[in-house]
Amino acid sequence: MKNARFIPLSVPNLGREEKILVDRCIETSWVSSAGAYVAEFERAICAYTGARYAVSCVNATMGLFLSLKLCGVEAGDEVIAPALTFIAPINAISYLGAQPVFMDCDGYLNLDPVKLERFLREECVRTAKGVKNRRSGRRIRAVLPVHVFGNPCQMDKIMRIARCYGLRVVEDAAEAMGSAYNRGTLKGKFAGTIGDAGVFSFNGNKIITTGAGGMIVTNSKKLAQQCKYLTTQAKDDPVRYIHNEIGYNFRLTNLSSAMGIAQLRKLERFKRIKKKNYLLYKSALSGVEGLSLLDTPEGTSPNYWFYSLIIDKHRFPLSRDRLMQVLARKNIETRPIWYLNHWQKPFRGCHAYGVERAVDFWRRVVNLPCSTDLSSDDVATVVDAIKRSRG
Template identity: 40%
Template structure:
């Protein structure tokens, strides 16, 4: 039986079994243990972040980040309509309302439209930004680095600082993506806003099947975050809790897997670049098709490769037992639970959804696999 080519499969090639076995032998399997500290230090080194808090997954990281940004039921959060649903779900966990924004040519939140919205559809009073339409305070914006591409938000960051709107970066998909130009030069995605998150979900470049980290440069935020994700323990001996907390800490077991994966991050990123180049070369000669190019102001991790073409979205491409293909994220402003919320000049998102599909991008892919994938798509056009 021929194995199906998956969209993004984990690649265990190093010390995963060794470190996992070490955890089991030591009995340090819960939210204490040496691999959690090793994980924190490795992420600090990779991202140049001062403080790192391991958590159960990226969605939890966003939830905690919104809590730390004082988001509540009476506030609003600006979000992109094209992204995995986590930023919107995390916003709704707190009863806050999302405001949906369109995306740019790299499928990230549209900086110019965000600025347009803030400058023309809000007012500033008592160091707070309020929505003219709803009169609710806009407390945060979530910048998603979609498909591993670093988002363009230099001008927006400056305006948000002026308007006291907290920036939370969803770098779940962009571990290894670094800005190479401009004000953000040499900065890793997820480290520019007040808070950022990275995911270690099963489909990410490095994985433990679950897990994530919260990033911040501020010690005060780090201390609050550590406190909240560990059930807000004020006295762990007498079990005194003066605030609501959450059981959101990552386990030492999961951390051991991520540590082993991070040891091979350079190899994974190199292989990602090679796969992207293979796809570019293979698609070049096919009329009407091309591979999405990442922004030129950053070195991107090429997490997923997107094939672009007019009305390429065809059901039969996804209903096969040989190759796993999938559409990009469905526009969130059209999702049933979120249709009632405000959107602003969302024009591009609906069109790009119909004209892009995600290609298998596992680091274990061979040139032969890529050729098979492109031939299959070409035949089924």
């Protein structure tokens, strides 16, 4: 039987507070990037994350592109990036004429630091111009870890390895707004604030949204200044319109920033709801043979953005795709994990190093509904449908 209510995978949660601030933009006609909410949103992101600088951007994809560019990635370089992630950061590498080297994931779907180190030690050579990939002869300039589904990467290890090999680090924290570390050397720090630059996304499906939008954070004053300069058409003289470099029109609008300010005020509440529903799913599914919910890494407090159900094909009677079909028929939206990046047509020729665990996860993971308006009854409905799917 179909549920009366369609249970979507992940939808925005907007209310009166967003409307009041957006209305204010319309009433005052401050709708473009010149409005005061843009800088206010940037300051609020700094205050929340502890990052020294924040520069708004039209979306995280272009924020990643710009961060890589400002970290010195050039045409012909290589950037180490995950095989298992949304394609946006891989596209960002390509916009610069650089190429990805695909890396496997750890047990939490994040870039594996053990394989990263092994790759650099065994497959690369240090030269006067930096680290070179022996196979391609190209310079490796940066590492781009992605905090997948909001679970923080092992940034302490990734940073140590990157610094040891002279590599820059750009964190893709698109999915990890509000995720933090609560133990070890990174205790108290937020995902996205540890590398040379980090990028958050405020796309409609993220934990907080501005419709579309992104934010670049960094502790480097120079990088932040260059970022601001390039996102605003590289204007050297705002009166006579002198531009000494090729810039971009990448700044967020006042309308989007107004939404962002209101959403950021709700982030802690959204995180609590996400965690509560994650724990509900986890305990309700704990007795189901062949199913488990992906754990969160020790020493972290993630934002619980997406919930990943892992299927053991030897102990659960349905394949991942079959389970998705059964749930879809019951009005429940789910999503498989992304097709791996080294299999995508534009990137098939790129170097992929030891990608094994990612292949296993790709076969077995399905994401469950996780919106912040998901009720306990909705969770119970999804769990019930999963249990009944076994026949």
